[in-house]
Amino acid sequence: MNADYRSAPVCASSTFATAVIDLPDTTQYEIHQVLITPAVATAWLRRNEANRRLRQRAVTQYVHDIQRGAWKPTGETIKFSTTGRLLDGQHRLAAVVESGGNVRMCVATGLDNSAFDVIDTGRSRTGADVLVIEGVGLRESSTVAAAMPLILNYQRGLIPHSRARYPNQELIEAWNTQAAIRRSSQFVAKLPRKVMPVGHSKALFLHWAFCQRNIDAADEFIERLFTGEHLGKSEPLYHLRQRLLQLRMTGQSIPDTVMLHAAIKAWNATRSGRTYSTWRPVFPRSDETFPEIAR
Numbered sequence: 001m002n003a004d005y006r007s008a009p010v011c012a013s014s015t016f017a018t019a020v021i022d023l024p025d026t027t028q029y030e031i032h033q034v035l036i037t038p039a040v041a042t043a044w045l046r047r048n049e050a051n052r053r054l055r056q057r058a059v060t061q062y063v064h065d066i067q068r069g070a071w072k073p074t075g076e077t078i079k080f081s082t083t084g085r086l087l088d089g090q091h092r093l094a095a096v097v098e099s100g101g102n103v104r105m106c107v108a109t110g111l112d113n114s115a116f117d118v119i120d121t122g123r124s125r126t127g128a129d130v131l132v133i134e135g136v137g138l139r140e141s142s143t144v145a146a147a148m149p150l151i152l153n154y155q156r157g158l159i160p161h162s163r164a165r166y167p168n169q170e171l172i173e174a175w176n177t178q179a180a181i182r183r184s185s186q187f188v189a190k191l192p193r194k195v196m197p198v199g200h201s202k203a204l205f206l207h208w209a210f211c212q213r214n215i216d217a218a219d220e221f222i223e224r225l226f227t228g229e230h231l232g233k234s235e236p237l238y239h240l241r242q243r244l245l246q247l248r249m250t251g252q253s254i255p256d257t258v259m260l261h262a263a264i265k266a267w268n269a270t271r272s273g274r275t276y277s278t279w280r281p282v283f284p285r286s287d288e289t290f291p292e293i294a295r
Helices: 015-021 038-045 056-068 090-099 113-118 127-133 138-155 168-177 179-189 200-211 215-227 236-249 256-271
Strands: 030-036 077-081 086-088 103-111
Touching: 015 038, 030 038, 038 090, 056 090, 077 113, 086 090, 090 103, 127 138, 127 168, 138 168, 138 179, 138 200, 168 179, 179 200, 179 215, 200 215, 200 256, 215 236, 215 256, 236 256
Parallel strands: 077 103
Antiparallel strands: 030 103, 077 086
């Protein structure tokens, strides 16, 4: 449930704070750099007349950035009209209130009320976009952006396919600080792109996860999954590969949770030396919990 910021108390004890709170009443077009406190943000949110519905997920992401000290100025302004109406910035202001932190932002005043109709009509930058800016190749950036939430989920003890979302800054931070992710990305980039049993983003996650146990074994497992080379018909990996290819060639979709579950089961069976005569022991039953990855 969204918080009602209009009814929150404003605690502004100084003349300076009062001047900042009244800044939106400026009718001339001006740009100001302001340290926005929760009290200021609360007062400004009361000027939010018929704005777009608050997206709590966006607020939560901003709160996460502020509390981690990862908030970075982008040049985007908090915008007010000539009548003092808040035109843009409600999510950032709500995040300041929820986080309890102070954030320096740019504020634009004196805009025409009609500007509200054309604000934020452009496309937001995706994870792939910011990875390209960091120097990652176009094709690799799409793969990494899709794989990174799986990795971050797993690192946080969640199932990989959890629907948790991460801000772009957190994806960049993980990419720049975790060499294992970059290594897996480079490995997966060399895999074939024809007749793929799994997509490259899922392969990146699996390779990274298996490398936490044994790097050489992870390299061999993922490479053989894609190439099919030297696979015996009793190997769990053979049955995993054949079943996934069969499903793809017949146009049948397979949920991510099932595919990842089966891949981990095949890895575990391979590491323990088990053999199978069919694909069924590799794929999960409806009552199975998501498996741990064996060494």
